Amino acid sequence: xxxxxxxxxxxxxxxxxxxxxxxxxxxxxxxxxxxxxxxxxxxxxxxxxxxxxxxxxxxxxxxxxxxxxxxxxxxxxxxxxxxxxxxxxxxxxxxxxxxxxxxxxxxxxxxxxxxxxxxxxxxxxxxxxxxxxxxxxxxxxxxxxxxxxxxxxxxxxxxxxxxxxxxxxxxxxxxxxxxxxxxxxxxxxxxxxxxxxxxxxxxxxxxxxxxxxxxxxxxxxxxxxxxxxxxxxxxxxxxxxxxxxxxxxxxxxxxxxxxxxxxxxxxxxxxxxxxxxxxxxxxxxxxxxxxxxxxxxxxxxxxxxxxxxxxxxxxxxxxxxxxxxxx
Amino acid sequence: xxxxxxxxxxxxxxxxxxxxxxxxxxxxxxxxxxxxxxxxxxxxxxxxxxxxxxxxxxxxxxxxxxxxxxxxxxxxxxxxxxxxxxxxxxxxxxxxxxxxxxxxxxxxxxxxxxxxxxxxxxxxxxxxxxxxxxxxxxxxxxxxxxxxxxxxxxxxxxxxxxxxxxxxxxxxxx
Ligand SMILES: Cc1cc2nc3c(=O)[nH]c(=O)nc-3n(C[C@H](O)[C@H](O)[C@H](O)COP(=O)(O)OP(=O)(O)OC[C@H]3O[C@@H](n4cnc5c(N)ncnc54)[C@H](O)[C@@H]3O)c2cc1C
Ligand code: FES
Ligand code: FES
Numbered sequence: 001x002x003x004x005x006x007x008x009x010x011x012x013x014x015x016x017x018x019x020x021x022x023x024x025x026x027x028x029x030x031x032x033x034x035x036x037x038x039x040x041x042x043x044x045x046x047x048x049x050x051x052x053x054x055x056x057x058x059x060x061x062x063x064x065x066x067x068x069x070x071x072x073x074x075x076x077x078x079x080x081x082x083x084x085x086x087x088x089x090x091x092x093x094x095x096x097x098x099x100x101x102x103x104x105x106x107x108x109x110x111x112x113x114x115x116x117x118x119x120x121x122x123x124x125x126x127x128x129x130x131x132x133x134x135x136x137x138x139x140x141x142x143x144x145x146x147x148x149x150x151x152x153x154x155x156x157x158x159x160x161x162x163x164x165x166x167x168x169x170x171x172x173x174x175x176x177x178x179x180x181x182x183x184x185x186x187x188x189x190x191x192x193x194x195x196x197x198x199x200x201x202x203x204x205x206x207x208x209x210x211x212x213x214x215x216x217x218x219x220x221x222x223x224x225x226x227x228x229x230x231x232x233x234x235x236x237x238x239x240x241x242x243x244x245x246x247x248x249x250x251x252x253x254x255x256x257x258x259x260x261x262x263x264x265x266x267x268x269x270x271x272x273x274x275x276x277x278x279x280x281x282x283x284x285x286x287x288x289x290x291x292x293x294x295x296x297x298x299x300x301x302x303x304x305x306x307x308x309x310x311x312x313x314x315x316x317x318x319x320x321x322x323x324x325x326x327x
Numbered sequence: 328x329x330x331x332x333x334x335x336x337x338x339x340x341x342x343x344x345x346x347x348x349x350x351x352x353x354x355x356x357x358x359x360x361x362x363x364x365x366x367x368x369x370x371x372x373x374x375x376x377x378x379x380x381x382x383x384x385x386x387x388x389x390x391x392x393x394x395x396x397x398x399x400x401x402x403x404x405x406x407x408x409x410x411x412x413x414x415x416x417x418x419x420x421x422x423x424x425x426x427x428x429x430x431x432x433x434x435x436x437x438x439x440x441x442x443x444x445x446x447x448x449x450x451x452x453x454x455x456x457x458x459x460x461x462x463x464x465x466x467x468x469x470x471x472x473x474x475x476x477x478x479x480x481x482x483x484x485x486x487x488x489x490x491x492x493x494x495x496x497x498x499x500x501x
Contacts, residue, residue, distance in 0.1 A: 003352070033392050098377070104393065
């Protein structure tokens with residue numbers, strides 16, 4: 001399989017990136033390429049210009065509690081500062097794809113991972129034989145065909161729910177300068193548009209963690225067929241801040257999911273039910289059941305929606321109980 | 328669209344190479360078709376098998392998902408670069424002795440990943456070996472002999488170091 005023809009730009013500063021984005025209307029940014037190049041090989045939304053982010057020192061700068069978007073997942077997995085500050089981020093990184101993919105894959109690419117669907121991530125020949133997909137060549141969604149339909153392809157990035165658990169803030173840079181957006185507000189519920197307020201020429205430079213990040217206990221549970229290679233078929237991150245030390249009453253909580261929607265999603269109503277309580281099996285079971293009732297997986301990944309839905313209860317319960325120091 | 332090409336200066340197995348490549352060519356395309364180094368295999372071409380693993384500046388990387396133009400000026404080692412002149416590397420010897428290859432298609436990728444593991448961790452246990460090789464698929468062996476081969480190479484290397492009275496790189500063990 002060949003990557004279709006394209007022109008590669010290798011800027012070495014953000015200013016050069018912005019000059020390239022302004023010169024070329026139709027472009028894609030390239031991090032490690034472990035998502036984009038697979039899509040290009042399958043002729044999925046290929047753009048004629050590709051701007052590499054691999055040679056930008058600005059995407060590798062890390063000050064204090066910041067995670068640079070250009071860091072590879074291997075670096076995230078093995079970073080001793082992150083293991084101290086937000087240990088569930090390296091742990092979740094270690095569950096992504098394979099050790100070989102993690103050497104190239106970047107944090108920025110992981111957060112911007114294209115949404116996935118049974119009808120989209122297929123060869124051009126397969127798509128032609130099956131009336132394609134709204135996100136590729138077709139004018140109607142094959143999963144949920146309704147008038148004026150929105151793409152329901154699944155967001156399958158592992159790090160977003162964990163970073164949301166820590167309250168991460170995305171810092172994006174563009175020709176107009178830098179701006180910050182809470183990661184929970186970064187995504188839009190549409191598998192094609194994907195981002196709430198993406199402005200022309202912008203890219204993600206880093207994620208900032210709030211001052212209190214290290215006070216949160218975060219646990220992430222991932223559903224997949226094999227313990228390597230596979231994207232999440234469901235993922236739940238639970239974050240708690242204790243009132244009086246680990247295992248005491250919960251002072252604040254966050255629950256975030258991936259692979260159940262076309263965005264990673266924060267479930268604020270469920271998290272609120274943890275606040276003021278001590279974690280115990282019954283409460284974890286109750287919240288797991290509520291999460292199961294909330295999620296609406298589509299029929300667009302390998303596992304059946306019914307199973308993924310059932311597993312939301314299990315993943316949520318496990319993640320809540322795993323927050324306890326005894327676990 | 329006309330194809331965008333450029334002359335790339337690559338450093339492959341310690342040799343400088345100049346190749347004419349499309350911007351869209353992957354390192355795998357260039358290694359196999361321009362450099363005629365066909366030891367690196369094209370399996371899935373999508374990151375799901377590990378057959379195409381090479382080392383870039385010592386790191387094991389999938390050449391099917393790396394654009395060749397992105398690694399200009401970096402040190403690229405392919406399976407052909409593992410051996411020392413006419414002799415197989417100790418890891419390759421261990422592979423043969425343990426019977427870790429059947430059809431052999433996956434072997435180059437496994438060797439490149441295992442070589443890096445042994446440089447980071449000369450005394451890995453079986454779980455660490457499995458984890459380091461979790462991005463490589465083998466359709467023939469069932470993996471047991473592959474893990475045996477890495478263990479065997481590590482043990483031989485340790486014995487060699489003890490006999491020498493000092494630590495040496497696995498590549499010096501010939
Ligand atoms: C076999 C296989 C298994 C996988 N399993 C998993 C898995 O289990 N979990 C998982 O989460 N992912 C998985 N992936 C997907 C992918 O490898 C990772 O998500 C990876 O982190 C993507 O990063 P990248 O740098 O390679 O992205 P790229 O392919 O370079 O880019 C992906 C997207 O992000 C955009 N982008 C990249 N960097 C930035 C930036 N700084 N700012 C704005 N946009 C940017 C690109 O324009 C592109 O649209 C898998 C992939 C494969 C091939
Ligand atoms: S050919 Fe590169 S991973 Fe399969
Ligand atoms: S020996 Fe045949 S695929 Fe591994």
